[in-house]
Every structure is written in structure tokens, then in C-alpha cells.
Amino acid sequence: MHPVLTTVVQRLGLGILTLFVVSFIIFASIELLPGDFGQAVLGQAATEETVAAFRKELGLDQPAYIRYFEWVGNVLQGDLGTSFSGRAASGVDRSRPVLELVAPRLENTLFLAGMTAAIAVPLALFLGITTALYRNSIYDRSVNAATLTTISFPEFFVAYILILFLASLNPIFPSLANIDATTEFWDRIYRTALPALTLTLVIVAHMMRMTRAAIINLLASPYIQMARLTGASQREVILKHALPNAWAPIATVIAFNLAYLVVGVVVVEVVFVYPGIGQLMVDSVTSRDIPVVQACALIFAITYILLNLIADVIGIITNPRLLHPK
Amino acid sequence: MSQDTLLEIKGLKIQGFSDERWHDIVKGVDVTLKRGQVMGLIGESGAGKSTLGLAAMGFTQPGCKITGGQILFDGVDLAQLSETEKRSYWGNRITYVAQSAAASFNPAHRLIDQTTASTLRFGKKSQAEAMDDARALYGELNLPNPDTIGDRYPHQVSGGQLQRVMTAMAMSPRPDLIIFDEPTTALDVTTQVEVLTAMRKIVEHFNTAAIYITHDLAVVAQMADFIKVLRYGEEVEEAETRKMLTAPEQDYTKSLWSVRALAKEPMPEQEPILKIKNIDAAYGKVKVLHNVDISVPRGSTVAVVGESGSGKSTTARVITGLLPPSAGDIEYEGQPLPPKLQDRSKDQKRRIQMIYQMADTAMNPRQTVREIIGRPLEFYLGLRGQAAEKRILELLEMIELDGRFIDRLPGELSGGQKQRICIARALAAEPDFIICDEVTSALDQIVQEGILRLLMRLQKELNLTYLFITHDISTVRAISDQVVVMNLGRVVEQGTKNDVFSPPHPEYTELLLSSVPEMDPDWLTNLNAARA
Numbered sequence: 001m002h003p004v005l006t007t008v009v010q011r012l013g014l015g016i017l018t019l020f021v022v023s024f025i026i027f028a029s030i031e032l033l034p035g036d037f038g039q040a041v042l043g044q045a046a047t048e049e050t051v052a053a054f055r056k057e058l059g060l061d062q063p064a065y066i067r068y069f070e071w072v073g074n075v076l077q078g079d080l081g082t083s084f085s086g087r088a089a090s091g092v093d094r095s096r097p098v099l100e101l102v103a104p105r106l107e108n109t110l111f112l113a114g115m116t117a118a119i120a121v122p123l124a125l126f127l128g129i130t131t132a133l134y135r136n137s138i139y140d141r142s143v144n145a146a147t148l149t150t151i152s153f154p155e156f157f158v159a160y161i162l163i164l165f166l167a168s169l170n171p172i173f174p175s176l177a178n179i180d181a182t183t184e185f186w187d188r189i190y191r192t193a194l195p196a197l198t199l200t201l202v203i204v205a206h207m208m209r210m211t212r213a214a215i216i217n218l219l220a221s222p223y224i225q226m227a228r229l230t231g232a233s234q235r236e237v238i239l240k241h242a243l244p245n246a247w248a249p250i251a252t253v254i255a256f257n258l259a260y261l262v263v264g265v266v267v268v269e270v271v272f273v274y275p276g277i278g279q280l281m282v283d284s285v286t287s288r289d290i291p292v293v294q295a296c297a298l299i300f301a302i303t304y305i306l307l308n309l310i311a312d313v314i315g316i317i318t319n320p321r322l323l324h325p326k
Numbered sequence: 327m328s329q330d331t332l333l334e335i336k337g338l339k340i341q342g343f344s345d346e347r348w349h350d351i352v353k354g355v356d357v358t359l360k361r362g363q364v365m366g367l368i369g370e371s372g373a374g375k376s377t378l379g380l381a382a383m384g385f386t387q388p389g390c391k392i393t394g395g396q397i398l399f400d401g402v403d404l405a406q407l408s409e410t411e412k413r414s415y416w417g418n419r420i421t422y423v424a425q426s427a428a429a430s431f432n433p434a435h436r437l438i439d440q441t442t443a444s445t446l447r448f449g450k451k452s453q454a455e456a457m458d459d460a461r462a463l464y465g466e467l468n469l470p471n472p473d474t475i476g477d478r479y480p481h482q483v484s485g486g487q488l489q490r491v492m493t494a495m496a497m498s499p500r501p502d503l504i505i506f507d508e509p510t511t512a513l514d515v516t517t518q519v520e521v522l523t524a525m526r527k528i529v530e531h532f533n534t535a536a537i538y539i540t541h542d543l544a545v546v547a548q549m550a551d552f553i554k555v556l557r558y559g560e561e562v563e564e565a566e567t568r569k570m571l572t573a574p575e576q577d578y579t580k581s582l583w584s585v586r587a588l589a590k591e592p593m594p595e596q597e598p599i600l601k602i603k604n605i606d607a608a609y610g611k612v613k614v615l616h617n618v619d620i621s622v623p624r625g626s627t628v629a630v631v632g633e634s635g636s637g638k639s640t641t642a643r644v645i646t647g648l649l650p651p652s653a654g655d656i657e658y659e660g661q662p663l664p665p666k667l668q669d670r671s672k673d674q675k676r677r678i679q680m681i682y683q684m685a686d687t688a689m690n691p692r693q694t695v696r697e698i699i700g701r702p703l704e705f706y707l708g709l710r711g712q713a714a715e716k717r718i719l720e721l722l723e724m725i726e727l728d729g730r731f732i733d734r735l736p737g738e739l740s741g742g743q744k745q746r747i748c749i750a751r752a753l754a755a756e757p758d759f760i761i762c763d764e765v766t767s768a769l770d771q772i773v774q775e776g777i778l779r780l781l782m783r784l785q786k787e788l789n790l791t792y793l794f795i796t797h798d799i800s801t802v803r804a805i806s807d808q809v810v811v812m813n814l815g816r817v818v819e820q821g822t823k824n825d826v827f828s829p830p831h832p833e834y835t836e837l838l839l840s841s842v843p844e845m846d847p848d849w850l851t852n853l854n855a856a857r858a
Contacts (some may be wrong), residue, residue, distance in 0.1 A: 229385060230417030230444040230495075233410075244434035292827040320433055320479040 003325055004316055015305040022261045022301040023075075026173055030290055034231040036060075037084055037288040058084060071294065079203035085284075097283035098295045099279065104181055107297060109276040112199070113261035116270035120200040120256055121207065128211025128250075133238050135216060159198045159271040166194060177272040195272045199265060203257040225261040248315035255311035320322055332502055332535050333359040333382060335730055338395035338405075340377055340386065340559075351377050351390065353559040361502065362533040366550030366567065368540060368582075370770040371741075374559035379505045379539045383420045384412045400502070417444030421496035425508040429487035431480035438476025441495040450499055463494040466531070467524040484518035486685035504529070506538045511547060514797065515841040516632035522548055522843075523854055525854055541770065543582060546841030547571055548850040555579050566846050588804035590627065590821075599624040599791050600645065607637075607644050614640050615651070615815045616709060622759075622808075627785065627792040629806035629823075631799065631838070637794045637815040639831065642761045645793070646680055658759075666805050676706040679752035683764035685744035689736045695722075695747055697733045702754040721750040725780060742773035748782065753788075766801060778805055799842045803827065804814045811835050 022149060037060065038051040046054075059070075074081060080098035127147070131140040150158060167175035173193045183191065201247050215238060227241040266278030277296055284292035316322045335357035337762070341348040352374045359365050364644060369375045377390065384397055384404030397404040399420065405410060416422075424430040431440055441463075442456040446748050451459065457476075464472035467490040480488060489509055496504045506525065510518040526549055529536050546553060546567075553570045555562040555578070571603045576582050579848045600622040607615040615637050622628045630638045643649040645656065647667030656663040658677070663669050682688040689698055699718045703709040709717055725746040736744055752760055762781070766774040782805060784790060796802060802809055802823070809826040811818040813834045819826055831839065840853060 222424060222426060224386075224429040226422070227432065228416070229383065229422040231412065231413045231415075231447055232443075233419075241432050241434075245432070254708045259441055318434070321481045324479050324482065326482050 002007075004323060007322075008309075008313055011309050015309055018305055019298075019301060021082075023072055024068070026065075026294055026297040026301070027071065030259065031064055031109040033264060033285075033288070035288065037290060039136045040288045041084075047141075056072060071291075075298065083292055084289045085287055096272045098291045101292060102295050102299070105112045105275060105277040107276065108179065109129055109190065109262055109278070112260065112265070112274065112276060115189065115192055116196045116199040116203070116261055117258055119196060120204050121259070123200070124204045124207035124254075125250075127204070127208040128136050129209070129215065129238060129243065132212045132215040132219075132242070133234060144209070147208055150201040151205035155198060155202055155265075155267045156271050158201050159194070159268055162198055163271075166197075175272070177274040179275065194275070195265075195268050195274055196314055198268055198271075199261060203260065205256055207250075207253050210251050211246070214249045215242045218245055241320055244318065248311075251311040251314035251318075252308075255307040259304045259307045284286040329667075331358060332361045332363075332400060333357060334398040335378075335382065335398075337397045338378070339393045340374070340381060340390055340399065342377075342387075342390045343395050344389070345421075351559050352381065355556070355559070355561050356394065357382070359503070359535055359537070359555070361535055363552070364529060364536045364538055364550045365538070366546035366553040367556065368543060368546050368553060369417075369556035369562075370541060370772070370788040372558070374558050375539045376507055378594065379507050379537055382503070382505060382537055383416060383422065385416070387622070402753075411769055413454050418448045418499055418820065419501050420503045420505065421499065421501045423489075423492050423496045423504060423509045424505045426512055427492045427509075428480065428485055428512075430492065431488060431833050433480055435479075436476065437478055437480065437483070437491050440767060441476060441498055444495075445499045446549045461493060464491070464498055465529070466528055467491075467494055468520065469494075484517075486513055486521055489513065489521050493521075493528060497532065497534070499788065500532060500534075501521075502535060504534055504536045505547075506536060508540050509538075511540065511542070515799070516633060516837055518545070518843070519799065519841045519853065522850060525549070526850070528736055542843065543571075544845050544849070546844065547847045555582070557815075564649070571845055571847065588775065588782070590805055590807065593747070595624055595808055596625055599659055600793075601657040602641070602645065603657070605641070605644055605651045607640055607649055607651045609640075609649075611634040613652075613815070616643065616817070618654070618812075618817055618822065620810055620817065622791055622793060624758075624791055625785070625789050626807040627782075627793045627794050627805055628808045628810060629796060629814060630810045631796060631802055632812035633797060633838070635814070636812040638797075638812055639763055640682040640815075641812070642680065642763050642793065645761060646678060647675075656818060662748075672706065676755045677757050678759045678761070679755050679757040680761045680763065681748050681752050681765050683767055685687050685741065685748045685768075688748055689744065689751075691736050691764060694733050694735055696749060698736075699750050699754050702751060706755045717754070721753055724753065724762055725750045740773075741769055741774060745769065745777055746780065749777075749784070753784070757790070759791045759793070761795070763795045764797070765794075767796070767798065774801070781805070788809060799839065811838065813838075 036051075036055075037058065038054045039046070042054060050063070059067065062070075071081065080102065082097055083095050083101055085095065118193055127143050131143050134140050163175045166172050174191055175194065177191045177195050179188050179191050219237075219242060223236060224241055226235050232241065260275075264278070265276065266282055268274070269276040269279045277299065281293060281296035282294065283289075328492075329824070335355065337354045337356060338352055339354050340352040341520070342351045343349075355374075355378060357365070357378075367375045367379060367637070377387070381392065381397060382399075384399070384407060386392060388738065392405050395405065399415065404415065418773050425446060431437070432464065438457060438460050441460040442453070445456045445459075446453060447453055460476055461472050464475055466532065469487055469490055470473050475483065475487070488626070493509070509525065510521050513521060522545065536549075538546055550567050552564060552566045554564040555576070557578055562578050563570075563574065565574075569818050570579070598621045602618060602620050603619040605615055606613065618641060620628070620630075620641070630641060632638045644651050647663075647665065647670055650665040656665065658674070663674060696715075696718060697735065699721055700714050703714045703717055718732060722729060722731055727743065727746055731739070731743070731747075736747070739747065748765075766777050769777065778801065781792065785792060794802075806823050808821065810820045811826065811832075811834065818834045819832050827839070843849060
């Protein structure tokens with residue numbers, strides 16, 4: 001088997017192992033949450049018996065380890081469980097499967113993340129490479145200053161500034177990104193423009209600076225001096241001699257930021273009233289809807305693991321020492 | 327300027343910026359090189375030879391600038407050209423071969439693409455023609471599998487092969503001038519012979535002019551038509567190679583020429599202080615030592631010679647306990663020595679000390695000399711405060727440095743001084759046995775000699791035993807009592823210096839000894855004739 005494939009399989013195995021550990025941590029930390037779902041839903045006035053009956057119905061009377069293995073076992077079979085909410089004491093069960101709740105939200109989040117990435121990643125790479133190319137020029141300095149400025153403001157502030165200029169003063173984009181399953185693709189893009197722009201401003205600095213640093217770091221290598229001495233121009237030195245050796249650190253930072261786009265954008269979702277998964281998770285924590293919280297946390301963990309795996313693979317296939325062993 | 331003069335450098339001055347100010351690196355040097363001629367440029371580190379070599383291309387390192395003089399290449403002053411204009415010369419009419427081929431090839435591209443890059447950039451040949459030509463050059467440079475070696479990546483071929491590929495790369499655009507910057511310094515002697523032979527052949531074949539920079543006289547004598555000696559950025563003298571070797575005029579040149587004047591008096595046979603028996607050792611699954619037997623008599627110097635990968639340093643790691651052997655025993659003064667460092671007593675650790683090749687990295691750059699030498703004093707001997715201070719001063723005196731050095735940081739010392747501090751640190755533990763791992767390899771000839779003299783004097787005064795690991799045969803001749811020749815993790819030969827250095831030799835010893843360059847311009851020619 002090709003060594004790259006071996007490594008990918010190994011990493012995948014490690015990722016699955018990590019996922020199990022994470023699932024345990026998720027479960028344990030939810031156990032540690034103060035308060036009780038039964039109490040929270042039924043209110044202070046409920047009698048001991050009512051609460052106990054309600055807990056029994058949800059299976060919360062079982063010991064924690066049994067609930068953990070049941071949960072993991074069900075997840076492995078693709079069953080994320082049933083939401084606790086909607087099962088109020090009224091007697092009518094209006095609860096929905098977790099998958100049904102999570103899937104559309106996840107889709108929205110991935111759409112926003114994908115759209116942001118489509119703008120931010122090429123932009124960051126372009127800025128990173130060109131600032132390395134024209135190091136210490138006015139262009140370099142202004143790009144650095146601008147990206148540092150945008151990353152220094154809190155997300156909600158950037159969001160409101162954009163709303164002010166692009167929605168209120170110049171009504172180009174809508175200030176609310178309310179979309180649903182029926183929204184058309186181009187309409188979606190139009191409505192999601194401001195949140196995507198906000199996130200782009202937030203993540204571009206990190207990726208761009210890493211690209212620039214990774215390239216500049218290599219410029220001191222003997223093979224770069226050698227390339228110059230064979231008559232290569234600055235552009236050729238950067239694009240052909242430095243960049244191919246810089247992909248590993250760049251890919252890692254990009255993966256990190258893309259993961260952030262999936263798991264960390266709840267503030268932006270709130271500002272633009274965007275129905276993403278972050279809001280769902282926060283709401284579920286508030287209402288103690290444990291199956292939903294667990295499902296969201298698991299999705300976040302998978303996102304991190306997968307993106308880092310991809311970054312590792314990029315690091316390997318761009319390193320001839322690993323791709324073409326002796 | 328006469329018709330066949332290719333390069334004429336007049337009164338070249340170059341400054342470099344360091345320690346917050348500009349220093350003169352090259353102080354007005356003249357060079358005249360005719361087409362097809364090879365000039366040897368020789369000097370110690372800091373003589374400005376590499377700076378001058380690069381300046382012949384019109385190139386200066388970042389942080390350096392040309393402050394005066396002309397660099398007339400084929401009548402054009404390179405010093406006056408813009409960066410873009412100079413690029414039309416680099417990789418085209420002037421090419422460069424760097425010291426470390428391993429670091430100078432881009433790890434991301436195939437060798438043949440790098441070999442042909444500049445030829446293609448200047449549109450000198452079509453891609454197919456350039457590739458065919460590169461393969462032909464590989465063949466001419468005696469590279470194995472010349473038709474396919476170019477498809478490999480730099481990490482897939484050996485250092486000696488890379489150096490020849492780099493020569494092919496320099497020759498590919500058929501330049502008028504090639505700068506060789508210490509191209510064989512990082513290579514083993516046996517490899518050096520092959521690379522030198524290949525370089526000389528190709529330079530002669532295409533009648534290319536070259537500047538060959540090195541600190542090794544015997545090497546430059548094989549390559550150059552005439553030699554220029556540099557010191558402190560100034561020319562000491564210049565002469566035709568044979569004349570320079572036989573009748574140098576300046577004292578400085580003579581001091582470089584005189585074969586190292588050290589010699590050790592033979593010593594009476596002593597009982598062994600250290601014996602290692604049937605040692606096998608491995609890094610993970612890779613076995614690197616096979617059945618190694620070495621016996622070291624008390625008070626003597628045993629030199630371990632071999633090329634990189636021969637297992638010399640691994641043997642040192644086994645003796646110090648850093649790498650427990652997979653089989654075999656270590657005996658110290660007749661007593662078995664535990665294989666693992668953790669299992670040895672403090673006294674056992676104290677008695678075996680080590681000095682390393684790179685004094686730079688063997689010292690904590692943020693500790694003063696006082697802390698560096700004081701640490702073993704406190705750890706092994708429990709000396710603190712006044713007592714330690716007094717001992718540190720004594721040790722500094724022993725290594726011929728005065729007390730003012732006690733508060734210096736390693737960064738404030740020269741290479742030779744750093745190595746002296748490392749010696750003092752080893753002596754602080756009051757050992758009987760010191761392993762010297764290539765301790766002079768990174769130093770200039772004259773500094774080397776000082777360190778070797780110091781080690782020999784200390785040996786006499788303190789009755790020290792040395793295990794001296796080196797790849798440099800002339801050092802071995804100078805200081806050893808006994809010699810161990812190693813190759814591929816095995817001991818080829820062990821005996822007194824006279825036995826090992828006089829024929830008949832085992833095959834490998836013969837190869838190793840005959841590969842050491844001699845101060846004779848015909849040495850390489852004769853050697854290749856004899857080997858053919």
C-alpha cells in the first residue's frame with residue numbers, strides 16, 4: 001500500500017478513536033450541567049412523583065454509563081435520538097427526532113461556511129502571497145494593517161458596521177439573513193452576503209498572515225539563494241520555490257479557520273438571525289435538550305477531526321520526502 | 327583588457343552589517359581570470375573568500391553591499407547593473423555550485439527539472455534537448471543510472487551524487503564561468519575523490535573558467551591553474567599552483583602550507599582503562615554497530631576514524647550510556663559498566679566525559695562561562711560559592727584563557743574559545759576518560775592546531791585517556807597512539823598508529839588513506855591512473 005494511503009488510514013483510525021474520547025467528554029460534561037431537565041420543564045410546582053415519572057419516560061432514571069452506551073450505540077446506527085422538547089407534561093407527544101432538527105440547521109451552517117470559505121481562502125492566499133512578494137512595501141504594510149484591524153474588532157461590531165453601511169445607509173444587502181428550505185440558491189447567496197462578509201473579515205487576517213510568514217520563513221533557505229543565483233525572478237522564487245514547500249503550515253491554518261466557521265459563529269448567527277447550528281445548540285443548552293446538545297457537540301468534533309485530517313493529508317502530499325520515500 | 331580576459335575585478339570593496347555597524351569584509355581585491363582558467367581561492371573562515379566568490383557574479387548576501395571597485399565580466403561592470411540586468415547573467419553565463427547540495431536543492435522538485443531550469447528559462451534549448459543534455463552530463467559526471475537519476479527528488483540520492491547533479495546543473499546552460507563554493511567540504515574523503523574527478527573532467531571538457539573556493543589546499547591544488555590566498559579580506563599572495571605549493575613567499579601562506587607540525591611521542595604499553603566487547607547496537611530496527619571490539623589503554627589517545635555512517639559516533643553513545651547496546655559488554659578498569667546511563671553511579675558518570683563537535687550547540691547560549699563550568703563542579707564535586715569560583719579560574723587557566731572570560735556568554739566567544747570552554751567543562755568533572763567527538767572539525771587549521779596542542783598538554787599533565795573520533799586522517803597522524811578504522815558499523819582494523827599507517831592495509835583502510843588529498847597537483851591524476 002502506498003505510504004500516503006497508510007498514513008491516511010492511520011489518521012482516520014486515530015480520528016475515530018478521538019471521536020470516542022470526545023463523545024465520552026461530551027456526555028460527562030452534560031452530566032455535570034447543573035439542574036435537571038425534568039425539573040426545568042415541569043417547573044418548581046411539580047410534585048416529586050411527576051418529575052420522577054417524567055424522568056423515567058425519558059430514560060433519565062437509568063445509571064449514567066448505561067445511558068452513555070445506549071447513546072453511543074444508537075449514534076453508531078445513525079440514530080441521534082429524540083429531542084426532549086415538545087414532550088411537555090400535556091400528554092401529547094410532539095417531540096421530533098434530533099436528526100430532523102439538526103439537519104436543516106447544519107445545512108445552513110455549511111452553506112454559510114462554504115460561501116465564506118469560497119471568498120476568504122482565495123483572498124487570504126492571494127494577499128499572503130502578494131505581501132510576501134512585495135515584503136515591506138506600502139502595499140504589504142497596508143494589507144497587514146487592514147487585516148489586523150478587522151480581526152481586532154469583535155464579530156458583532158464588524159457585523160453592525162456592515163449592516164450600517166451596506167444595509168441601512170446603502171441598502172444593497174438585507175440586514176436579516178432569514179432563509180429556509182424553500183429559499184432559492186441565488187437568493188440564499190444574496191441574503192447570506194453580509195454574514196459571509198463579516199466572517200471573511202474575521203478570518204482572513206489569520207490565514208493571510210500565516211501564508212505570508214510561511215513563505216518568508218523559507219526565503220532564508222539555501223535553496224532560495226540558489227534559485228536566485230540561477231536567475232529566477234522574485235515572482236518565480238516565491239511561486240515556484242517557496243510556496244510548494246509552504247503548503248503544510250498554510251493548510252493547517254486554513255483547516256483551523258474553516259472549523260471555526262462551522263463551530264464558532266453563533267454570535268454572527270444571532271446578529272443576522274441566521275438559522276444555523278450554533279443558535280440551535282445554544283437554545284438547546286438553555287432548555288436542557290440533552291440529545292440535541294450531544295448531537296451538535298458530536299458534529300463539531302467531527303468537523304474538527306475531518307478538517308485537520310485533510311490538512312495533514314495536504315501536508316503529506318506536498319512533501320516529496322513523504323510522498324516519494326527513498 | 328586583453329581579448330581572452332573573462333573576468334577582471336578591480337579594487338573590490340564589500341561591507342557587511344553586523345553588531346549595529348558596517349564592517350569591511352573584502353578590502354580592495356583584484357582578480358584577473360582568463361577564459362578556461364581555474365582560479366583557486368583559499369583562506370580561513372572570515373577571510374572573505376565566499377563573499378568574493380559571490381561578488382564575481384555581482385551577487386551580495388543580504389546585509390552586504392559593494393562599496394567600491396569594479397567587477398568587469400566580459401567588459402560589463404556587474405556592480406553597476408540593476409538586479410534584473412544581473413539576473414540575465416546568473417544561471418546563464420555565470421553559474422554557482424554551493425557547499426551543501428543537500429540544502430541547496432529545492433526539496434519539492436525533481437532533480438532534472440532543477441538541472442534544466444535555467445537553461446529553459448533563458449530559452450537556450452528546447453525542453454527535450456535540455457533533458458537529453460542533462461542526462462548526458464549526468465553520465466559524464468559518472469552518476470549511476472544517468473538516464474533515470476534525474477527523475478528522483480533531492481532526498482532520494484546521496485550527498486556526493488547531489489553535489490555532482492549540482493555540477494551538471496551549473497554546466498547545463500554552458501556558462502563561461504562557474505563559481506565552486508567549497509563544493510566538497512561536506513563530503514567524505516572517498517566521495518570527495520569522485521566528485522573532484524568529475525568536476526575537473528567536465529570543466530576541462532567544456533573549457534569553462536572557474537573560481538574554486540576552499541580552505542583545503544590539497545583539494546585546490548588538484549583543480550586550480552593558479553591560487554590566490556586571502557586573509558582578513560585582503561590578498562596575501564597569488565601564484566601559479568606549482569609555484570605556490572613549492573615556493574610560497576609569505577609567512578602566512580607558509581603557515582598554511584606546513585603540514586601540521588604536531589607529533590606525539592610513542593608511549594609505553596599500558597593496561598586498558600576501557601574495553602568494549604562484541605558490541606551490537608541499533609537505532610530502532612536499524613542495526614548500526616556489528617560486533618565492535620575496542621580496547622583503550624590508560625593515558626593514551628585512541629583515534630576512531632571512518633566516514634559518515636561508519637558508526638564512530640554511535641560507539642561514543644554506547645560508551646557514554648546514551649544508547650544501551652543490544653549485545654556485548656563494556657568494562658571500565660576491569661569492572662563491568664552498566665549499559666544504561668540511569669543505572670550508572672554518579673562516580674561512574676563523572677569519570678567519562680564528552681566533548682562535542684559543535685561547541686556552539688553544546689552550550690546553553692544564555693548561561694555564562696561561570697554557570698557552564700560551575701554546573702559539573704557542583705553536581706559531581708559539590709563545589710559552590712568561593713570554592714567553585716576558585717576552581718573555575720584554575721580551569722580557565724588550564725585551557726589558556728584568562729579570568730575575564732568568567733562572565734562571558736557563549737555568543738561573545740570565538741569558535742576556538744568556545745571549544746576551550748567545552749574542554750574546561752569536561753575537565754571540571756575530573757574525569758579519567760574523555761570522548762572527543764570531531765572536536766576540531768568545525769575549526770580553522772590554525773585554531774585546530776591550538777586545540778590539539780592543548781588536549782595533548784592536558785593529557786600529559788592529568789594522565790587523561792582520549793577516545794578521539796574524527797574523519798580527518800592528518801589529525802589522526804598528529805595526535806594518536808592507537809587507531810581504530812571503522813566502516814559500516816564494523817571495526818576494520820585496530821592497532822598502533824605505525825601499524826595502521828604502514829602497508830599492507832586491509833582494502834578499506836587502503837581506500838581511505840589513498841583518498842586523502844596530498845599537496846601535489848598531480849595527486850588526483852596519479853590516483854585515478856593507479857585505481858583504473
